[in-house]
Amino acid sequence: MTQSTRKLTMGSLFDGISGFPLASVRCGIEPIWASEIEPFPILVSKIRFPRMEQMGDITKLNGAYLPPVDIICGGSPCQDSAWPDCVPV
């Protein structure tokens, strides 16, 4: 198998409006799946990347069933999940 000719693939967590997939396709990387829970960003993603699979809630994802990818991107929302004692003062 010639690895160099294979297209790189990526999965996007906290996908939003598919910013990471957009940047990826411009770099020749193919987005395979995305995880997002808000309806509007999902709608945008479905329109912009119809072939990208929407996996839904990240807390319900099972890595064993996810299509394997080369790259995983994502930036989790930080304000909500920051605990009071771990917020830098």
Added chain:
Amino acid sequence: MQTENLEGQESIFGRDSGFGKMSSALSQVGGTLKRVKKSLGRIFKKSSKRSSKLKNHTFMLLDLRPGAGNMLGAYWEYDPPWLGSFGMLNTSECPKDAVECSLWQILQATAPSRYSLSQTACLGILRRAECRGKSLPPLLEAALRMQAGLDPPAPISGEAKAYHINQRNEGIDLDGVSGALMATQNLQMQTFITNPGSSQSGPQKQIAFAANQRDEVRDLHDVAGALQAQPGLKQQTFVAGFSAGAGASAGTIGYQEDVAPTLKGSPSGNCMPSIFCINDQGGQIMECSEDVTGTLRAQEHGHQPLILRPAEPKVYENHGIDGRYTGPHDVAPTMSARYGTGGNNIPLVQQEEVICIAGNAIDRQPQNGGNGFGWQRDISYTLTTSDRHSVYARQRVDQFRDDEIASTESARQHKDATDLICQPPSIWDTDCRNLIRRLTPLECERLQGYPDGWTDVPGASDSARYKALGNSVAIPCVEYLMQRVAMVITLDLEWDF
């Protein structure tokens, strides 16, 4: 023992390195510095260990095999350890090619009026500035007062002046009445309207230049020079700084297609005076006036557009030879309509100063929100999901073209007349309510680097788009990262097989 250390150090670092010099100097001082030497020796030992580690380390990104080339260019620069440096990673120049983009470039030409700030919001900003003792830029304050209804809609700038230039480069003051635009070939006879300065920001010096065919540039001082917009001739004088308040008399300026498109001032109430002069002599010589402080920056492609920074008028050059315009394309509001403008070497002078207002300074009590000054020039605040940032965009000095095209390209017909012929001055009565507005979702998309209309899907509301874009990432940054990630993985895969 110490000498060995020093020698070993020297063999590693070489004579030219700083430590090498230091050690040889120290060895001459003698025994009194034993302790210093000892400690130095320890340091050298450590550093020699470190450097040997570095030598053995394979840099994944640096493919030095013959023929491979450095795919990254001069991206991260490694100081080779064997030259005596410490293997410091120099990341200061990364990324190397800065992409310059001004806010005015992404602004939407015709934003719906619903994005304009309400009277209450304008009053709130003014009140907040007063309460907090933070001064607003004069332009912004004037615009705010107008939009809030405190001041009557009026040109902020002063009285218009008109001059007529004859062939002997004598300027004749026409005392506010614009003369006819001489559409003659090969003559330096043209009339220009200049602006003596803003009543808000004080008088400003006007500078004009005239260029003749002998590549001489004449400083006309306060008198606007003639615009020689003749095809094929190396004669152009670009003068910005025309008045907003051109008045009805300006409507008498004659115009002949393809002969002398002229620069003009947008005659709306929010037009600001500018001091700006670029002289283009057929691409050979570029002169600009002394008062222009920005860097005259030539971009890479083709014939250079000239951009004066910061927050100063911008110029896009159309080079006459091949009839092309160059400059940031598809983003500046009037750009799209500039193609095929007839005549050569016609500059597109764009003058916009954008003042951003922090989103959390709007519609809130004076004691809430609004960090810092609450405004800044030319740089948008970070998009958030909750705030709606506002911009105050200064008007352009636009091209003057024939009616049909001008009416479509004039980006702000709803708030000012960019065409002296077809826009009556009475538009001032209604247009001052749209001076300051919020960023539109499209502008937010552009700010984040998305293609236009990325989130404009069926059924999309503005608030949903704002929120999604505020939560999103800036595409150029991610793209930069992804390129490198892809490269590393690709290289890794190649090396594995």
